Amino acid sequence: MTDDTRSQPTPDGDGGAAPEVVVHPGKQELSDAIAARLVTALIDAQAEQDVVQVSLTGGSLGSDLWASVAALPARAAVDWARVEFWWGDERYLPAGDADRNDVQNDAAGLASLPVDPTRIHRVPGPDRSESAEASATAYGEEIRATDAGAFGIMILGVGPDGHIASLFPGHPAQQTTDAIAVAVHDSPKPPPDRVSLTFEALRRSREVWFIVAGADKAEAVANGVADAGPDVNSAAQVKGEERTLWLIDADAATALPTD
Template sequence: MIIKTKNESELIDELAKLINDKSEEAITKNGSFKVGVSGGSLVKFLSVALQNVKSDLSKWIVFFCDERMVPSDSEDSTFGAYKKELKGKVNLNDDQFVQIMQGVTVEAAAEDYAKKLMKHFGEVSLPKFDMLMLGMGPDGHTCSLFPGHKLLEETEAWVAPIGDSPKPPPERITLTFPVINNAGCVVFAMAGASKAEMLRRILVEKEDLPATRVELSEGEVVWIVDTEAGKYLPPDHFTK
């Protein structure tokens, strides 16, 4: 599904509607909403969108689709960015965020995060997130899965370490494609002309890039794009 919006404000409204629907559905069915978030522009979008979400935020469990191996007070920390942006705006407590262990090797952090996922999802072959909110970089990467990197072919691990990220900082952990593609819903929210050419390559040309590989086994991938980001997409690509 590709939803075209007039501008960033309308994009945020559509994102809020989708989050509200999916979170209420999950809470009604399972008693909680298990959601994975990414960094970048999504942090800003969510700091506004979540103020318009009516579901019970106390039932949310928030995971990270990827994270940098940096202290939480670093400007590179995704958790730190959410803590800063959401404070005083959204009633999510720090302990609702399942955080990455810092101050250890990237391999140890990945192993620890996989254990944390297992604690919340149980002894399953793959965790099934209710929703993952992903970003897309200018090279088509998503999470910390970069073009040409060996992690694109990971088939077993839930969480993988990366020590040679082409985008700094180099040490990160990331969810893998088996986990991403097992989610109930994945949403990409894209605004601005800088996203337009890459969106064309992914959604029209179907070029083999990491973001193109997000294809759920069950569930739906939703792209919400503003006019500028979607300017190279043919009209028949849009759901609405």
């Protein structure tokens, strides 16, 4: 499989690692490549540390990733009991609801892996909390209690409007500070109530991987890589402490400069 690397990491004046863009031919090739990259990163990290903190994303590609991992023979080299799983955001829906990100990830392949159930941290829904605010507080406290204030790998999808997690461009939830998670109301996409990690929490990641497929997201990719402002693009506001990767397919790369 070949890929097209459009940019290399350089120091970023705003903090964090400057974006690297890696383009794969199509969505399936991209999903398989992300899976291989994740398995390799986990194997390498586990050689140096006991538990690896990974934050997952929703969306079709976020689920496709787990189907690709489940089909990868090298997955057996990962000690899945030593991986701690979180989500960058969740729809404020009851446990088991088919529209929840964690349910979709499980169905795609995550549930087939020998993961320690106590290391899978799910955002409380209305069946377990009295409000989205209470859910955000509980999720933030769980992150603190588990010493996951810094993530090893933060995987984020990007919407056509440039949103990441449930932080939409120009939405008041973007402005939340001094918190790990925030309740999001009046989301531009249904359902209206969600819980999201904040920009501050997302930035506390050794590596940030933006995973994007589709021509409808090409402008969002270009704006994200070009450091557009928060009213235009949320992804541009987050970089990894050591590495920022844009893992995209050819359709999502069409608005990028070709040099």
